[in-house]
Amino acid sequence: VPRPLIVVSNRGPVTYDRDDAGRRVERRGAGGLVTALRGLRDRDDVVWIASAMTDEDRAAAAESTPGIRLVAHEPRAYDLFYNTVANPFLWFLLHSLWDRAVAPELDESFHVAWRDGYEEVNRAFAEAVVAELDNEPEAAVWFHDYHLFLAPGFVRQARPDALLGHFVHTPWPTDWSALPEPLRRQVHEGLLANDVTGFHTARWAASFRRSCVDAVGACETRVTHHPISIDPTEFEALSRTAEVRAAVGELARSRPEKLVVRVDRADPSKNIVRGFHAFGVLLDAHPEWRGRAQLVARLDPTRERIPEYAAYREAIERAVREVEERHPGSVRVELSDDFPRSLAAYTQYDVLFVNPVFDGLNLVAKEGPLLNERAGVLVLSENAGAHEELAPWVVTINPNDVEGQARALHEALSMDESERRRRAEGLAAHVRANDLARWLEAELADLEAARA
Numbered sequence: 399v400p401r402p403l404i405v406v407s408n409r410g411p412v413t414y415d416r417d418d419a420g421r422r423v424e425r426r427g428a429g430g431l432v433t434a435l436r437g438l439r440d441r442d443d444v445v446w447i448a449s450a451m452t453d454e455d456r457a458a459a460a461e462s463t464p465g466i467r468l469v470a471h472e473p474r475a476y477d478l479f480y481n482t483v484a485n486p487f488l489w490f491l492l493h494s495l496w497d498r499a500v501a502p503e504l505d506e507s508f509h510v511a512w513r514d515g516y517e518e519v520n521r522a523f524a525e526a527v528v529a530e531l532d533n534e535p536e537a538a539v540w541f542h543d544y545h546l547f548l549a550p551g552f553v554r555q556a557r558p559d560a561l562l563g564h565f566v567h568t569p570w571p572t573d574w575s576a577l578p579e580p581l582r583r584q585v586h587e588g589l590l591a592n593d594v595t596g597f598h599t600a601r602w603a604a605s606f607r608r609s610c611v612d613a614v615g616a617c618e619t620r621v622t623h624h625p626i627s628i629d630p631t632e633f634e635a636l637s638r639t640a641e642v643r644a645a646v647g648e649l650a651r652s653r654p655e656k657l658v659v660r661v662d663r664a665d666p667s668k669n670i671v672r673g674f675h676a677f678g679v680l681l682d683a684h685p686e687w688r689g690r691a692q693l694v695a696r697l698d699p700t701r702e703r704i705p706e707y708a709a710y711r712e713a714i715e716r717a718v719r720e721v722e723e724r725h726p727g728s729v730r731v732e733l734s735d736d737f738p739r740s741l742a743a744y745t746q747y748d749v750l751f752v753n754p755v756f757d758g759l760n761l762v763a764k765e766g767p768l769l770n771e772r773a774g775v776l777v778l779s780e781n782a783g784a785h786e787e788l789a790p791w792v793v794t795i796n797p798n799d800v801e802g803q804a805r806a807l808h809e810a811l812s813m814d815e816s817e818r819r820r821r822a823e824g825l826a827a828h829v830r831a832n833d834l835a836r837w838l839e840a841e842l843a844d845l846e847a848a849r850a
């Protein structure tokens with residue numbers, strides 16, 4: 399295992415704010431990456447480099463906290479990086495979210511944002527990495543995700559012998575044609591500056607090899623794939639807290655006979671709108687579920703200053719209204735960042751509905767089955783990375799096929815007890831055996847093998 403280790407990601411394990419009394423409070427960072435990597439924060443041989451996001455983060459960036467180095471980017475550069483390039487552009491490209499007849503349309507401001515935002519923030523990260531390497535020249539550097547495709551190239555220029563790895567938490571599409579040359583080349587060369595580049599699945603790793611050949615003529619890095627996971631002990635402990643048990647009690651009292659649950663960031667990649675359409679189609683076609691089945695959607699607000707996300711939230715609200723008009727009381731939407739309530743919903747579902755357009759992995763598909771107490775059925779998109787390992791125990795759906803999703807929900811709601819149990823036990827056993835520690839060990843072993 400490489401020691402020491404420098405972890406580099408845009409979002410850090412915690413984010414700071416001030417409470418009403420003016421005291422600094424710590425919150426858990428959002429998203430799968432942080433959920434998975436938080437544990438590394440407690441190791442004294444790890445330094446984590448991340449962006450300062452809140453004002454309080456910026457204050458903390460100026461102090462020195464052991465184990466964490468927050469980079470306070472220039473605000474304009476960070477805005478262009480996050481709100482123009484990383485999320486509305488790269489995230490959409492990586493998850494194949496555009497209607498290519500009309501989007502994306504890259505005007506001058508995009509090219510400016512690339513240069514003054516994306517390149518700039520990646521350069522600032524690279525400088526922070528080089529400064530840490532000056533303290534610990536033997537450290538391995540481990541970059542994460544689409545925010546940092548260029549940083550490895552900048553570090554490689556400054557420190558040709560450094561040991562660099564990158565883990566890409568998203569899907570990797572084969573089609574990069576929406577990103578103009580030479581930016582496409584820059585992304586691929588940035589990643590190829592790593593000794594190892596890791597993905598969740600064989601599918602994303604294969605399309606990375608292909609797109610490297612298309613973009614730069616070769617793929618000269620070690621490409622590996624290990625699906626990320628969760629820490630079962632941590633999740634089980636969290637599910638026993640008083641807060642979660644209170645939320646479980648409330649849900650248990652208010653629920654109808656069958657609960658279909660979804661838990662997502664309110665992100666277009668998660669396919670929430672088609673999910674509501676599918677639930678509406680289910681109730682249209684199957685009067686027997688009316689009044690007996692309810693869809694509870696726990697949606698975490700996310701990236702709200704980006705117009706595409708605001709528009710998607712409106713589309714969600716419209717879809718909910720449509721279903722509610724036809725089938726009053728059939729859906730319950732909770733738009734809030736409330737981790738305990740999400741855990742409570744996991745314990746209570748009869749069907750867990752995970753239908754992303756594309757998803758690097760999707761941790762909900764692992765968290766839910768671990769905590770569920772009702773032998774619930776997982777309905778899972780074939781385009782979620784987790785499908786590569788969980789297929790034997792799920793009801794598979796195609797994310798575009800709304801009719802197919804409605805049928806899958808019916809199949810899952812109607813499944814007999816022994817079959818549900820067989821599948822639920824298979825899922826939980828798989829997640830326990832293939833846990834986060836195992837992923838981490840495999841990833842760090844790849845990095846160490848590259849040193850040799």
Ligand code: F6P
Binds near residue numbers: 431700
């Ligand atoms: O883990 C998936 C992920 O997309 C991370 O890359 C990202 O940091 C997180 O979810 C949440 O998104 P954001 O940082 O934009 O709030």
